[in-house]
Amino acid sequence: MKRIYISSFLILLGIGSSFNTFGQMFSGVVLEESNKEKGIPFAKIYFVDLGSTIYTDENGDWHIDDAPEGINHAIVSAVGFETKHTDLTLIAETPSVIYLKQAHHQLDKVIVSNDGLLHRESITNIESHQLSDINKIPSTTLGESISNIPGVYQTGIGTGISKPVIRGFSGSRVVTYVNSLRIENQQWGGDHGLPVTSLGIGGVEVIKGPASLLYGADALGGVLYFVDEPYAERDHFNGFVSSRFEHNSLGTSNQAGFRYSRSKFRINVYGGYDNYADLGTPNGNQILNSRFNQSSAKVSMGLNRKKWFFNLRYNFYNGRIGIPGHTHDSLPDPSSFLTSNQNRAENVPAQSIQNHLISIENKFFFKNQEIFITLGNTNNSLKEFEEKFFFPDIIMKLNNSLYNIKWRARMSSKWEAIIGSQGMLQLNNNGKEAVEILIPDSKMLDLGLYGLLRWNSEKWRILLGARVDNRSIETYNQSSFKKSYSGINYSSGFAYLGEKSTVRFNVSSGFRAPTTSELLSDGIHHGAFRYEIGNDSLKTEKAIQIDASYALHFDDLELIINPFFNHVRDYIYVQQVDSIIDNFDVYHYRQANYAILYGLDFGIHYHPHIAHWLHIESSFSNIFAEDENKLPVPRIPQSRINSQLKFEFKMKGKFQISNIVLQHIYYFKQNRIGSLETESPAYHLLNVGINTKFDFKQPIFLSAGVRNLLNEEFIDHLSGLKNLGLPNPGVNFYLSVRYQFNKQLKHKHK
Amino acid sequence: MKKVRIAAIGIVILGVTSCQKCKDCHYDHDGMEHEIGELCDDELKDAEANGYSVNDSTVVTIHCEEH
Numbered sequence: 001m002k003r004i005y006i007s008s009f010l011i012l013l014g015i016g017s018s019f020n021t022f023g024q025m026f027s028g029v030v031l032e033e034s035n036k037e038k039g040i041p042f043a044k045i046y047f048v049d050l051g052s053t054i055y056t057d058e059n060g061d062w063h064i065d066d067a068p069e070g071i072n073h074a075i076v077s078a079v080g081f082e083t084k085h086t087d088l089t090l091i092a093e094t095p096s097v098i099y100l101k102q103a104h105h106q107l108d109k110v111i112v113s114n115d116g117l118l119h120r121e122s123i124t125n126i127e128s129h130q131l132s133d134i135n136k137i138p139s140t141t142l143g144e145s146i147s148n149i150p151g152v153y154q155t156g157i158g159t160g161i162s163k164p165v166i167r168g169f170s171g172s173r174v175v176t177y178v179n180s181l182r183i184e185n186q187q188w189g190g191d192h193g194l195p196v197t198s199l200g201i202g203g204v205e206v207i208k209g210p211a212s213l214l215y216g217a218d219a220l221g222g223v224l225y226f227v228d229e230p231y232a233e234r235d236h237f238n239g240f241v242s243s244r245f246e247h248n249s250l251g252t253s254n255q256a257g258f259r260y261s262r263s264k265f266r267i268n269v270y271g272g273y274d275n276y277a278d279l280g281t282p283n284g285n286q287i288l289n290s291r292f293n294q295s296s297a298k299v300s301m302g303l304n305r306k307k308w309f310f311n312l313r314y315n316f317y318n319g320r321i322g323i324p325g326h327t328h329d330s331l332p333d334p335s336s337f338l339t340s341n342q343n344r345a346e347n348v349p350a351q352s353i354q355n356h357l358i359s360i361e362n363k364f365f366f367k368n369q370e371i372f373i374t375l376g377n378t379n380n381s382l383k384e385f386e387e388k389f390f391f392p393d394i395i396m397k398l399n400n401s402l403y404n405i406k407w408r409a410r411m412s413s414k415w416e417a418i419i420g421s422q423g424m425l426q427l428n429n430n431g432k433e434a435v436e437i438l439i440p441d442s443k444m445l446d447l448g449l450y451g452l453l454r455w456n457s458e459k460w461r462i463l464l465g466a467r468v469d470n471r472s473i474e475t476y477n478q479s480s481f482k483k484s485y486s487g488i489n490y491s492s493g494f495a496y497l498g499e500k501s502t503v504r505f506n507v508s509s510g511f512r513a514p515t516t517s518e519l520l521s522d523g524i525h526h527g528a529f530r531y532e533i534g535n536d537s538l539k540t541e542k543a544i545q546i547d548a549s550y551a552l553h554f555d556d557l558e559l560i561i562n563p564f565f566n567h568v569r570d571y572i573y574v575q576q577v578d579s580i581i582d583n584f585d586v587y588h589y590r591q592a593n594y595a596i597l598y599g600l601d602f603g604i605h606y607h608p609h610i611a612h613w614l615h616i617e618s619s620f621s622n623i624f625a626e627d628e629n630k631l632p633v634p635r636i637p638q639s640r641i642n643s644q645l646k647f648e649f650k651m652k653g654k655f656q657i658s659n660i661v662l663q664h665i666y667y668f669k670q671n672r673i674g675s676l677e678t679e680s681p682a683y684h685l686l687n688v689g690i691n692t693k694f695d696f697k698q699p700i701f702l703s704a705g706v707r708n709l710l711n712e713e714f715i716d717h718l719s720g721l722k723n724l725g726l727p728n729p730g731v732n733f734y735l736s737v738r739y740q741f742n743k744q745l746k747h748k749h750k
Numbered sequence: 751m752k753k754v755r756i757a758a759i760g761i762v763i764l765g766v767t768s769c770q771k772c773k774d775c776h777y778d779h780d781g782m783e784h785e786i787g788e789l790c791d792d793e794l795k796d797a798e799a800n801g802y803s804v805n806d807s808t809v810v811t812i813h814c815e816e817h
Contacts, residue, residue, distance in 0.1 A: 288816065326815070336817075346771070347816045388798040389771060389814065 024306065027063040028088075028096035030056050030076060040100055043078035047088075049363055049370070050309055051231040051266060051302050064090075066234075066263045068307045068365030071410055076100060085119075087410075118205045118225055122214065123463040123493035124506040125549040125562050127152075127206040131198060136646065136661045137689035137705050138244060138736060140251065140276070142201070143194045146224070150562075150601040150619040151208050153637040155718035159249065159279050159729065160292030160321040161193040161351075165718060167208050167564065168597050168623045168636045169221020172515050173541075177215070177225045179313060180374040181359040184400045184426065186382055188517045189525065190720055191323065194224075195355055195380065196315075199255055200270040200298040202229035208601075209545040209566055210510025212489040213465045216422050216448045220510035220543045220568070228300055228313070231266035232259035238742035248707075248732035249291070250342060251276030262745070266302040271295075277344035278322075282713040282730035285338040287324045287721070289347045294319030311361040323349040323384075325529060325724045327583075334725040352383040352392070368411075374404040383431075394438060395431025400424060418452040418465075428516065430478075438523040438532070439516045440478035446471045461495040471513040481520060485540045487511035493547075502551040507544065514538040518572055518589045524582060529723070531584040532574070538591055543568040558605040564598060571595035571627065573634070576676045592627045597636075599623040613650075618643040624672065634674025638667040638682075638717050656693045661705075663687040670717045680722070683714035689734075698741040707732040773814035777802060786812060 030043040039060020046053045047067060056062045069090055077083040081100040088096055118126050127149050131142075139145040143162030147154040153165040163170050172188040178196055185195035207215075207223040215223050232238050239258035245251070257270040275293040278286035297316045302309065325337050326349050359376035378400045383392035406420035424446040430437050450467035467489045475481040493506030521534040549562040571592045579586040603619040622639035626632055645662045663686070670680040689705030711731040715722050772790040775797070776783050784804075789797055794814065801809035 339816075343816060345816070349815075387813065387815065389773060390795045390798050 024069065024092045025063055025065045026067055026069075026090040026092065026096070027061065028098065030060045030062065030078070030098045030100060032081075033099040033101045036099070040078045040081060043076060043081070043098075043100065045098075046075045046077075046230065048073040048075060049365075050304060051311070052304075053230065053233040055233075066304055068304075068309070070365045070367045071370065072365070074098075118207065118223075122207060122211070122491070122506075123461060123495050123504060124207060124209065124211075124491075124508065124547050125504050125560075127208070128203070129205075130203045131201050134204075135644075135663070136659055136691055137663055137687045137707065138703065138734065139707075140246060140249075140253075141194070142196060142198045145198065146204055146206070148642060149204075149206055150603055150621045150642070151623075152206060153621075153640075153718060155190065155635070155720065156193055157191050157720035158287060158290035158292075158322070158324050159276060160290065160294075160319075161191050161323075161720070163187070163190070163193050164224055165637060166206065166222030166224070167566065167599070168625050168633070172218055173221035173512060175211075175215050175219040175223050177223065178315065178357065179226070179228055179311075179359065180361055180372070180404055181313070181357060181376040181378065182215075182400075182402055182404075182424065183357065184378055184398055185353075185355065185380045186396060186398055186428075186517075188515045191351070191525075192382070193321070195317065195353075196226055197272060197274070197294065197296045197317065199272040199296045200229050200257060200268060200300070201226050203227045209547055209564060210489075210508050210543045211491075212469070212487065212510035213450055213452070213467050213491040213508060214420075216424075216467075217446055217469050217471050217485075217487060218512045220512040220541060228298075229257075229259070229268065231268060231300070231302055232261035234261050234263055235745045235747050236261055236742060237745055238740070240738055240740045242736065242738035244734060244736035246276070246732055246734045248729050249276040249279040249286075250344070264304055266300075268298070268300040270298040272297075275344060277342050278324075278339065279729045280342070280732075281338065281727045282708075282711045283727075284730075285340055286342045287726055288337055288339040289322035289326060289349070290324040291344045291347070292319060292321040293344070294321070307365050309361075309363040309365070311359075313357075313359045313361070315355065315357040317353065317355040319351075319353045320346065321351045321353065322347055323351060325721055325726065332724065337724055337726055346389065348385045348387055348389060350385050352381075352385065354381040355379065369407065369409045372404070372406040372408070375402075376404075377401045386435075391433070391435070392431075393435040395434040396438075397427075397429050397431065399427045399429075401426075414456055416454045416456065418450075418454070420450050420452075422446070422448045422450075436523050437478055438525060439521050439534075440475045440481075442473060442475040442481075442516045442520075444471065444473050444516070459497050461497065463494075464490075464492045466490045469511070473513070473516060473519070475516070475520065479520060481536060483519075483536075485511075485513035487513075487540060487542070500553055502549070502553070504547075504549045506547045508547070510543045510545075512541045512543075514540070514572060514589075518574075521589075524584050529584065529720075530576075531581040531586045533586065533588050535589040535591070538572055538589065539570045541568055541570050541572055556607050556609050558603070560603045561600060562602070563600040566597040568595045568597070569593070571633075575674075595625060595627045595633050597623060597625040597633070613648050615644070615646040615648065617646070622668075626672075632672035632674055634677045635718060636670070636672065638670040638680060640668070641666045654695055656695055658691045658693055658701075661687075661689045661691075663689075667714075667716070678722070680715065680717035683712055684710070685712060685714075686710050698739065701736075701738040701740070703734075703736045703738075705734055707734065775802070775812045775814040777804070777810040777812050779804075779810060789814065 030040045032038045041058045043056045072088050074088045082103045135148045141162045143154045156162040176183045186192045205225040211219040211223045237260045241256045244253045253274040255272040259268045273295045279290045299314045301312045356379040362373045364371040380398040382396045384394035386393040402424040408418045426444040428442045448469040452465035455462040469487045472484040489509045491508035496503040519534045519536045521532040545566040547564045551560040574587045599622045601621050606616040625636045642665045647660045665685040669682040686709040687707045691703045694700040775786045802812045
């Protein structure tokens with residue numbers, strides 16, 4: 001396998017090297033739209049596919065010599081002007097002109113996004129956020145952070161294990177990408193958390209609902225697409241060191257990162273380490289063994305030639321995560337899961353996780369065409385220690401090799417076509433020393449081919465696409481199972497992007513073949529506190545979602561309403577049965593004829609004229625889900641109102657208060673529950689934070705605040721510890737500091 | 751440069767210094783919990799793998815998780 005990778009790498013390197021390595025000079029100007037002769041000084045132009053940032057000079061002129069001829073997607077921004085996403089056609093000796101509209105009133109598009117990277121290939125309403133802007137009050141984990149996005153929730157066990165839930169779907173129904181690499185980490189397990197930390201992540205885009213057209217099998221509930229921080233501005237070297245302390249679990253989170261950029265070579269390097277002791281409950285006790293520690297590292301390296309751009313990305317993660325709620329009793333006493341002795345030492349049961357993610361991205365640029373080729377490999381090692389410190393009970397190794405090829409052609413100023421193919425070979429092997437085999441050794445092969453046609457005018461976008469997929473699953477060693485699943489999917493829709501309003505309507509389908517755990521599991525799953533029994537006659541799940549959104553964007557007000565209706569045929573669910581094996585409740589995998597999930601997200605952002613320092617943001621999310629018998633589907637999140645008051649200050653001097661944020665989240669009572677589920681009462685959460693800056697030559701940022709200020713005792717409906725009666729964390733004070741530096745390097749003349 | 755070298759040496763020393771793994775263990779017998787005391791590293795590993803000998807005759811299963 002290694003030889004194949006090395007050969008592929010060399011072939012791609014060879015192809016790339018055959019292109020001319022000497023860049024041409026392209027130039028242009030950024031002008032005001034209202035006064036087409038007036039240049040905009042110091043406007044920022046970010047070339048998305050290249051990862052390059054340049055600035056205009058004092059006259060609005062710009063030039064770049066390390067970009068390929070042809071279409072380049074660029075984000076152009078300047079103070080006092082609206083940010084513009086544009087497909088810039090670079091032609092040698094023909095200056096390009098970019099016009100920016102003046103922003104009469106500074107209202108960032110916080111809730112109405114039309115400009116995410118994924119919007120180029122999808123017509124549905126996509127949430128696109130910079131990680132630093134999702135919430136100015138920092139969260140312990142990335143999963144908790146993105147649960148501030150409307151329609152996105154989190155489930156998990158304690159703080160260390162956090163899984164995203166998109167419109168009621170999680171686990172193997174949600175696909176996670178980091179840049180163009182699909183991440184696999186046994187996500188079928190309720191205790192197998194999001195395999196990504198915030199280290200080096202710049203932003204996240206969320207597709208809510210089926211998105212199999214571009215992301216293949218499993219993208220039935222949604223897609224999380226994390227985007228790395230961009231490379232540094234050309235001829236710059238910058239970096240940061242940051243540290244955060246949280247009092248609730250005596251946790252520390254430390255990160256450092258460096259970015260170095262020259263005209264043809266760029267590199268980002270990051271490292272991080274988090275260590276959290278047992279988390280504290282509102283009554284002053286700690287949840288025994290909710291401790292975790294994790295270290296991560298990340299390297300991104302970019303090279304570019306005249307018509308070729310190359311990225312090598314590597315992510316490493318190593319974590320040991322305690323699994324609270326351990327008992328040998330069939331009728332456990334919840335107090336036995338609590339302790340007054342807060343500890344961070346290694347304990348059992350625990351998960352030990354190691355991930356290696358590597359990807360090679362190649363982008364080839366032609367005049368009106370682009371070809372993207374990504375090759376990647378992800379390696380997830382999961383060990384679950386039940387009662388022994390040296391001998392894990394479960395040892396699973398998941399190796400995933402994949403390719404992603406995409407050809408994009410602009411046929412005219414309005415028509416664009418995309419044809420692509422994705423494939424994935426997944427090997428899941430149990431370790432030889434494993435005591436328990438939850439799912440047998442297996443091989444899974446995915447192949448998909450898709451086509452997409454897009455029509456764009458100034459205000460209208462129409463998109464049509466179709467895809468065919470095949471997934472084959474074969475087991476070996478412990479059992480013999482072989483089956484193949486196929487799916488045909490489509491997506492179609494339109495968007496109207498008006499001056500003050502945006503309308504989107506989209507119908508899309510998705511499919512998900514049953515996982516090996518759903519088909520073949522037969523054993524204790526300690527992390528989920530249950531004995532699971534699979535069902536090898538399960539069919540594929542098929543979903544069709546109708547998604548509409550209407551957004552208004554005025555000078556001081558943004559509004560968006562986004563209803564959806566998702567019909568899932570052959571819905572797979574896990575149901576508790578009246579049986580106990582080895583002191584664990586027994587759960588069987590079953591299939592309903594269909595389930596429907598419907599609801600809406602609503603958002604408002606008000607920035608009053610009379611108080612330029614004030615932002616009021618609020619969102620409402622709700623989801624209803626029922627099966628063919630009109631009975632509620634279990635584990636559906638509580639409806640939620642998430643509101644923020646943000647006071648922004650523009651101070652001068654060495655010490656500046658950037659903003660003060662007050663956040664109130666109200667979770668409604670959840671009384672639409674599945675059989676053997678219990679209701680969850682309503683609860684309030686109040687969070688507050690202050691962000692300050694010491695404006696030295698190399699600035700220092702200091703933040704402080706409190707989460708769950710009122711020390712509210714609550715159990716979230718999706719918490720994996722709900723059945724044990726263990727509450728979510730109590731009051732949590734945090735303090736964080738970040739030092740940044742930025743150095744301009746001497747420009748190298750050719 | 752000297753500071754960088756000192757920092758690098760420090761990091762290497764920290765990296766190669768392995769932490770001792772010691773746990774307070776007990777075993778269950780006749781419905782009672784019997785404390786063994788602290789077992790470390792190879793001794794702990796051996797007791798987990800082969801059981802713990804009590805009075806050179808009885809081999810018992812140990813439990814070392816924190817309660």
